Amino acid sequence: MTGAVLDAAAGSASALASVLASGAATASALDVLTTRHAYVAFALLLCIGLYMMIANPNLVKKIIGLNLFQTAIFLLFITSAYVEGGAIPIVPEGAAETGTFVSPLPHVIVLTAIVVGVSLTAVGLALCIRIYDEYGTLRTDVLRGLMRDEGSLPERPAVGGGDADE
């Protein structure tokens, strides 16, 4: 097992090294930033969104983080669908099919995913309203304390184990 892992790891490491080597030969990091800036933005947005979801104690801000996370993925689809000089894939009847056309599929995907994202945000905010009505706060740390006080939040599993023994 470990041998296989090591093999695979070595394989991917060498692949990475070769990519890096070829990258270094043709383009510096600055070039990557200037020519692939949309992908860099994608990675940044993804990480910011994820970090916000994990680190921010405010529930609404967690949902904003979620939206950023999703937006990053939309950006990836849109960026990857960009074709230099590509035209809209609508060909009038009788016209010759010349030139480069852009695949419409990624755009349709993003459109659908945006709709999904909006409905998710709506459900999430509705839940936030319910929580705020009930507890008067949206901060998770305060919420946890309140819920523990009213007994509706179970104690952590480690504590729960001792609890069962008492």
Added chain:
Amino acid sequence: MSDVLLPVAITVPLVAATLPLALGLKYESAGWPVAAVATTALAGLTGAIGLEVARGGALSHALGTYEPPVGIELVADELSVAVLALVAVVSLATLAFARVAGPRGNSFYSGYLLLVGGLTGLVLTGDLFNMFVFLEIVGISTYALIAADRSGASAYASLKYLVVGTVGASLYLLGVGYAFLATGTLNMLDMQVQIVEQASYADPLIRASYALIVAGLGLKVAVFPIHAWQPDAYQRAPDAVTTIVAALVSTASAYALMRVSYTVFTVDFLAANDAITTGMLIVAGASILAGSALAAMQSDLKRMFAYSSVAQFGMIVAAIALANETALLGGIVHLVGHGLLKFGLFLGIGLLALGYGARELDDLASAARSAPYTAGAVALLGLGLVGIPPSIGFLGKWYIGVGAVESSMAGGDPAGIGIAAVIFVSTLFTLSYVARVIERFYFAGVGLPGGHGAEHDESGHGDVGGHDDADRGVAADGGRESATGDDGPLTPVEGAPRSRLVPDRVPPASLAILILAAFTTIALGFGGYALFEWFDPYLTEVFA
């Protein structure tokens, strides 16, 4: 023309989901009849699809006459029919319980039908992006249903699930995006071909794509390090919702993982990427161990079986990662069997809560005396979960275990033996918590004073946490001072239904379904060879 059954099966619940809201303007309680008709229709359609597949092999339908790979394809093969049958049966059977246990109101039934429609679509789709959409339909309706009892705690559990579940679905979408970049197609069968033609199994894009999909669906399935949303969601949801969600939602996500792993990426991909499968096996093993151990530590019944789901889905993920025929057969059997077992268990727990206000393990003392049939069925299902032979729970675990050992024997890879060992340890843990339940049912609380029972009744209802300590103290003492002639410490709540046939103070229709579910799991256990015959075409195709 029989392939038209597939889109009809998806549209029936989805269209019916609009009816309770529309009819609700005029009729107070239109929801339940509409849901009953729609799920019955779905069960009929599932039967018809099953017959067609049995007769002529896999069915496929091109939506809107756009031929795949450009258009969206719906496919029903042996695997999807099995999961579809589970969806149809469970959604129909849960309705009887939802009628008495609530939540009431037309919007609940709209959400319920939306969930059923989403699950049907998820099972039948043959398109990766379409699968994401159905995954999210299932997700959104589940979040809404979990918060359906309008309490703050359930809203918090649901929001937690929403954030984690959406990250999971988004990671899945990201994975699909990577695969789309590498191949330019979204149809599952076409992508299987294009991955070989346009990329390779060692292509970093393809590897990253699979890793993201596994991570995303792993979040939805709730395997160990990323399972934290699941016990809260199951515990806080209304009982009827827990019953359907525990039986179907994670099951459908695990089905999606199985489908993507074997239909899109194929066995050869898994064999070519040892690092990924080893990682999955480690996560699955940790999930099996941690889930079982955490379940054994719980005192809340719903939470206990929620953690048990983490362990059981660990086994299914292990079966997927092992990538051999026996293990995959075990994974499929366990997927369906576990769905049925958890449906029965959560239904039984829900019935005890409804009739007796019992939500904690300690509330259950002498349940077998006051509710012999409910307790008996729950005990049977629990033993099935442990894996006592004539039950389907045994069959699934056994095949996964044998498959794990086989893979170790064939490849000299110790991970398989590890998985088999972990399954064995987990079985012991499962036995330990199921035995606690059975001990409570049949042996505990003999001769507890009658007054204590009344107090239990109140505490079981409202503020469970607050009364815990008092309850525990009495239960731990054994309370053997006097034997009263009353019906023991488990006393029915005010106005619990009464039946002439059985002493159980639970709704008779749901009790009949519970007993039927218990016997079905045993009957399916005897049908092991038939299951093998049924899944054989699928397995041959996958391992061709």
